[in-house]
Amino acid sequence: MAKPRQKPSGKWEIALRHPALPGGRKYFSFDSEQEAVEYAQQWKLMKGAGLQPPVALTQPPGPASSVRLVRVLGEWSESGFAAPTQIGTLKKLSQEVGSVKLAEADYTWLTGYLRQLKVDKNLSPTSIKQRIQALGRAIDEYLRHHPGLQLASPVRLLPRGYSRYSDAEAKLVVAKGQQPKVNVERDRRLQxxxxxxxxxxxxxxxxxxxxxxxxxxxxxxxxxxxxxxxxxxxxxxxxxxxxxxxxxxxxxxxxxxxxxxxxxxxxxxxxxxxxxxxxxxxxxxxxxxxxxxxxxxxxxxxxxxxxxxxxxxxxxxxxxxxxxxxxxxxxxxxxxxxxxxxxxLELKDARGLWLFRLEELNKIMGWKPGSVMAQRYASFRAEDLTARLWEAAVAPAAPAGVA
Missing domain, CATH: 1.10.443.10 (Intergrase catalytic core)
Structure with missing residues (x-):
């Protein structure tokens, strides 16, 4: 397997061979050596399984001015690295913005597309984020394979909270007789x-x-x-x-x-x-x-x-x-x-001590070590907390001198 080398720019480059590639070899650039090595290992597994590389990799790219997002999205979809749950989103993106040229997909265009998703389609913040994240990964992957293109992904310039409706966008949605969508956090407990x-x-x-x-x-x-x-x-x-x-x-x-x-x-x-x-x-x-x-x-x-x-x-x-x-x-x-x-989380032993540590709960629930999912899922009933508070308040005080 080829070994990656570091370029003067700080990127890591690796050359991979396949008979279907132009000239039998193609160079790929990555942000880290580990990413380059992992990609080469996956490429080796594809060759060992007799799988052909994506068609887009076997054809020389056209000028940036002529490349459209439908091709960018298609290459990411066929790369084998897009999550299965992302394929449906990529198809929707191809229908909505596939005709847009990559060179024209700048920050101004992206903010206009975001407003369209909110005002025209009235999508939820989660649905908006799924589209934008998929678009960003597709553009990043395309630019990694074509380092000669002097372009930057506009998705990486978006501020935090871009998927939430601004006051101006909310007013436009209301004017159309609709309501701005918000993400609903589930904290429903059984009574x-x-x-x-x-x-x-x-x-x-x-x-x-x-x-x-x-x-x-x-x-x-x-x-x-x-x-x-x-x-x-x-x-x-x-x-x-x-x-x-x-x-x-x-x-x-x-x-x-x-x-x-x-x-x-x-x-x-x-x-x-x-x-x-x-x-x-x-x-x-x-x-x-x-x-x-x-x-x-x-x-x-x-x-x-x-x-x-x-x-x-x-x-x-x-x-x-x-x-x-x-x-x-x-x-x-x-x-x-x-x-x-x-x-x-509420389980206690006979002494009244908590039965499980947070690390043990992560294991039980299938969360990674150090995960904060337990805090996100925790929803303690106010009446239960009140009952514990008043039990402690009315408990008899320990005699003086008793620890």
């Missing part, structure tokens, strides 16, 4: 009576005024899935893709495949079972003998399932129906992970 209602309806309860209850496909599978989610913090996909051998009832541990990994990487984590989870799984498995490789839940084998996306949509819909059936408003399936996080 004690809501927990009881959910368990009842997933156990087959029918309301007197609505005698036709929910169709609980798979018997108590949905109830068990709910108890698993709300008491463990597993993501929905991590839970319904469990296989029987991943659930060790003796050790009271679940071997979970993490569903959020970079570029399809596979990693696992061990999640301890709370007593509530162990009891629910014991009842569930008592009536369902299954082989070690069998799916723990039947949702992946239902009729019409075309993949995990179908299962996620179906289960989210079923949970929403169950919540609405019992008059529970504003609760989503993913809120159960927020609830579970708070339950882990």
């Amino acid at each position: 004690p009576d809501e927990e009881e209602k959910i368990v009842r309806v997933l156990s087959g309860y029918e309301r007197p005024d609505r005698p036709r209850g929910l169709q609980l496909k798979g018997g108590n599978a949905l109830l068990t899935l709910y108890l698993l989610l709300v008491n463990s913090g597993l993501r929905l996909k991590e839970a319904y893709t469990l296989r029987r051998h991943q659930v060790d009832m003796d050790r009271k541990v679940m071997r979970v495949q993490c569903s959020k990994q970079w570029r399809g990487a596979v990693s696992w984590r061990d999640v301890p079972m709370r007593p509530e989870v162990h009891a629910a799984l014991a009842d569930y498995l008592a009536t369902r003998p299954m082989l070690p490789q069998a799916w723990l839940f039947p949702f992946m084998e239902e009729e019409g399932v075309k993949g995990e996306k179908t299962v996620s949509q179906r289960l989210s819909f079923r949970f929403r129906l169950a919540f609405e059936y019992m008059g529970i408003e504003g609760l989503h399936a993913h809120d159960l992970r927020h609830e579970a996080t708070c339950r882990w």
